[in-house]
Amino acid sequence: MNDSEFLPSADSAGWRIIQLKSTTSTNDHAWKLASEGAGHGLVIVAERQTGGRGRRGRTWLSPPGANLTFSLILRPFLLPEAVPPLSLVAAAALFSCLKTDIPHLAIKWPNDIYSGNRKLAGILSEMKMKGRETDFVLVGIGLNVNALPDDLPPALRETAVSMRQATGRQFQLSQVLHRFLLAFQPRYEQYCRHGLRGSLLEILRKHSYLSGRRVVVKVDGRTLVGTAREIDTHGRLLVDDESGSCWPVTAGEATIMKMDGSEQRGDAHGSGG
Numbered sequence: 007m008n009d010s011e012f013l014p015s016a017d018s019a020g021w022r023i024i025q026l027k028s029t030t031s032t033n034d035h036a037w038k039l040a041s042e043g044a045g046h047g048l049v050i051v052a053e054r055q056t057g058g059r060g061r062r063g064r065t066w067l068s069p070p071g072a073n074l075t076f077s078l079i080l081r082p083f084l085l086p087e088a089v090p091p092l093s094l095v096a097a098a099a100l101f102s103c104l105k106t107d108i109p110h111l112a113i114k115w116p117n118d119i120y121s122g123n124r125k126l127a128g129i130l131s132e133m134k135m136k137g138r139e140t141d142f143v144l145v146g147i148g149l150n151v152n153a154l155p156d157d158l159p160p161a162l163r164e165t166a167v168s169m170r171q172a173t174g175r176q177f178q179l180s181q182v183l184h185r186f187l188l189a190f191q192p193r194y195e196q197y198c199r200h201g202l203r204g205s206l207l208e209i210l211r212k213h214s215y216l217s218g219r220r221v222v223v224k225v226d227g228r229t230l231v232g233t234a235r236e237i238d239t240h241g242r243l244l245v246d247d248e249s250g251s252c253w254p255v256t257a258g259e260a261t262i263m264k265m266d267g268s269e270q271r272g273d274a275h276g277s278g279g
């Protein structure tokens with residue numbers, strides 16, 4: 007990526023893009039700017055993150071310049087409890103803009119994109135409240151675009167995949183980012199106005215990686231074993247336990263259970279190449 011790569015269409019759909027050579031984490035950078043008053047629609051994209059973060063305290067590793075690592079600053083008029091599904095909105099937008107290029111694409115609740123059985127993208131959303139209201143939301147996305155297995159630590163080679171690996175082609179980072187922003191905009195507006203319904207919910211349900219599969223879900227230190235069903239209008243994953251009771255899971259870590267009862271290797275990792 008060169009310095010001006012993101013500039014020509016920096017205004018796509020009203021988004022404003024700040025491009026950094028290096029930062030600890032685009033979410034940290036965005037948090038600072040938003041705390042200082044940066045408005046809705048600012049996008050921070052970095053060529054290199056020295057402290058990229060994943061969910062649950064994990065790291066996000068990405069070879070400099072090969073992939074997209076970026077964060078959106080959003081200031082939605084949403085109650086704090088309506089904010090978490092924004093990760094699913096971002097996942098639906100990623101799915102939509104990648105589906106024509108990437109084979110075997112699926113959305114793994116609550117915030118990953120898979121191609122086949124490997125992780126292509128991860129989403130880390132964070133929120134700041136002002137009193138009891140939402141002040142701002144950050145949607146941080148790591149999308150593996152052009153990285154090759156040799157660019158990754160051995161542990162990630164079997165669990166992560168890039169667009170390049172999945173297709174045999176290289177992609178221009180700026181084009182992929184702009185495609186995402188164009189796909190995200192209408193879905194974000196749809197969610198803010200109507201919640202998770204209609205075409206948005208349809209994408210999440212139709213292309214769910216987990217639905218119908220045996221899963222182990224870890225929520226607040228408890229473990230639920232069962233079969234994943236659909237995603238409901240609150241963005242919860244419905245899981246039928248062994249006795250047939252249905253549990254709506256708001257947040258957690260879901261891993262696929264293999265035939266022998268063990269958890270699918272690599273499925274739980276929270277970092278990508």
Ligand code: BTN
Nearest residue numbers: 031058059060061076128146148
């Ligand atoms: C996960 O899969 O656990 C979420 C990974 C999110 C990674 C992105 S990269 C851009 C933004 N900055 C970060 O430090 N993390 C997110």
